[in-house]
Amino acid sequence: MSQKKQQIIWTAAKLIHAKGYESTKLSDILAACGIGKGQFYHYFTSKRELGLAIVDHYAQMWQDELIEGILKSGRSPERKMEEMLQWAIQFHETPEKLHGCPFGNLALEMSEHDEDFRVKINRIFSDWIEELTQVIEALQGEKQARQKARMVVAQIEGAILLMKNNQDSEVLLDIIDGIRQEYISS
Amino acid sequence: MSQKKQQIIWTAAKLIHAKGYESTKLSDILAACGIGKGQFYHYFTSKRELGLAIVDHYAQMWQDELIEGILKSGRSPERKMEEMLQWAIQFHETPEKLHGCPFGNLALEMSEHDEDFRVKINRIFSDWIEELTQVIEALQGEKQARQKARMVVAQIEGAILLMKNNQDSEVLLDIIDGIRQEYISS
Amino acid sequence: MSQKKQQIIWTAAKLIHAKGYESTKLSDILAACGIGKGQFYHYFTSKRELGLAIVDHYAQMWQDELIEGILKSGRSPERKMEEMLQWAIQFHETPEKLHGCPFGNLALEMSEHDEDFRVKINRIFSDWIEELTQVIEALQGEKQARQKARMVVAQIEGAILLMKNNQDSEVLLDIIDGIRQEYISS
Amino acid sequence: MSQKKQQIIWTAAKLIHAKGYESTKLSDILAACGIGKGQFYHYFTSKRELGLAIVDHYAQMWQDELIEGILKSGRSPERKMEEMLQWAIQFHETPEKLHGCPFGNLALEMSEHDEDFRVKINRIFSDWIEELTQVIEALQGEKQARQKARMVVAQIEGAILLMKNNQDSEVLLDIIDGIRQEYISS
DNA sequence: TATGAATGAGTGTTCATTCAT
């Protein structure tokens, strides 16, 4: 993939993360990238195609950083859990404004009226729950490990939603702390 | 408030719950209500004002059904918890399509670029957490009751998000079941 | 149908007759009508819908003037033939530029890639040939009357094409004269 | 002329015959030819120049096949007439879809707003009528031979228009049959 | 009160043409 196309994806990903897919107008993307309409449509056939490419871009990032880099690493389950929580904090605390989870945002905005988006996003959550189930099994045994994994993922996504709505990262930190107590410290 | 205005709010609330605020066009609302533009602008000065009225409408519903009707009722904390979980299930399982939580949806769509929406929505979540803290204190003591309340609310909202993205209510039921075990059955 | 809608159809019909469907841009129509985009889309859902309305408009005109007014009138077959030829001349000679037959033009431009246009236009030609067959039967007997009707219609349409391409109405007058000799004068 | 340039003309001619000049996009032509933009603009300065080259290409084909090969051949006038009619049938019956006469199509699409196209196309029709006049003189004497030639050409072009609009070659065959009876069989 | 005609800035998209390599 050409460098320019990558740059468009990255730049647009940031905008869409911050403002949402529909609210981010093509003209915003064009202005942010410093390109013209023609150049955009040289690389993408539509705004929707760019949107799907952005989901893929984030999916790859999660696969590399979270799934492969943490949950499937050779480290101890306690460390995996801890690093996952750290990763969640660092990912969502950084930006000036608290934009929320890129997948969570798109999940709510797109998944009901665009099946391609839904499937791509769903795959991320499924993989995450799947790998987390393994970690929780190692920590607390097989019993209800899958349910627990779902609960943790739901808790993190819900915490990010509350944080975004509260515009204060303290909520996220507090809930993450609660999860840590349940699976690591105790 | 006139009956007609109420009917517009209810009808529009359903549409916006299903399709989102931006995606629901004024013409959709007009058609669903069977009214003309003039009548709409007689009752509301803008689409945004309607949106805020819808948030108030849902807020009132939550206040009545969840806060007053359940969490502040005279029943035992166990029953309060159980009824809250039942209420969450019934609220999100019913619609043909799984549209998600009206507040969660609007929280993600609106709260970052419209402060009025954010504040109204945030108030709901705050009240919910506040009252749930009381219930959890009664169940498990004061220690970290507020953190636990946040975690439960986050879990429910996150569960609804996962459910919506999975288009299958099983996820929600499973996670609710996990919460029940933690606070009631055990 | 509202007066404004009629006016848009008439004005656009003239433009499209002169320049063709695709070459006539919406902005041309808007400028010629002195209206804005919003007003246009208040009356029509698309440019294509306007195009079909224009075909209907011309079809009605032909039905009234040619089919009912001439071919199905109570006059003698010779007079019917003569009036039809006069009508063809007057219809195509008048405009400053020789724009050709509105149906012939649209037939060639649209009929291959838009079935709705094709069917509407085809109906006109079919009706014309049908009624002309009756007239020719009255003039020269049943034998091959239908074939002769087809030939006359083809001749007129072909003559208009040659005239348009030659930008000189003499070709049309000459060919019409030939038809007259064959069916009336002799 | 280079072989590549010829190939572009032939390929584009087929596309434009089928879809029309405006509707055939440069990208369609490029894709069909398997070449890039640079190569196209090396051979042609614009799409319009290609269009004019295509008219020349068809004109040459008609000159060779119809004018020289049939109407100016040494054969009898009856055979010339018969071969001309056969040629018309074979030319328009073959393609899967009935695209109509390449000149007739372009005549209606282009001749009114592009003088260069009009003149080129008009020359073809003029030459055709001129040579056919000679043939008809040989068949039926000088009287009104030119008018008759015009009528036959108009009839053929009109028949092709009706055929295209009816999407059925039977109309063309029927009309050609009528011409045959008038000039050969009788 | 209520209608629906009218507005106009803005949307995503197209496409012949240019130009650096």
Added chain:
DNA sequence: CATGAATGAACACTCATTCAT
């Protein structure tokens, strides 16, 4: 000779809002 990235004006269409009646 040839590529394909880049341009930018134009296109059909949308929609919240206004306004004459």
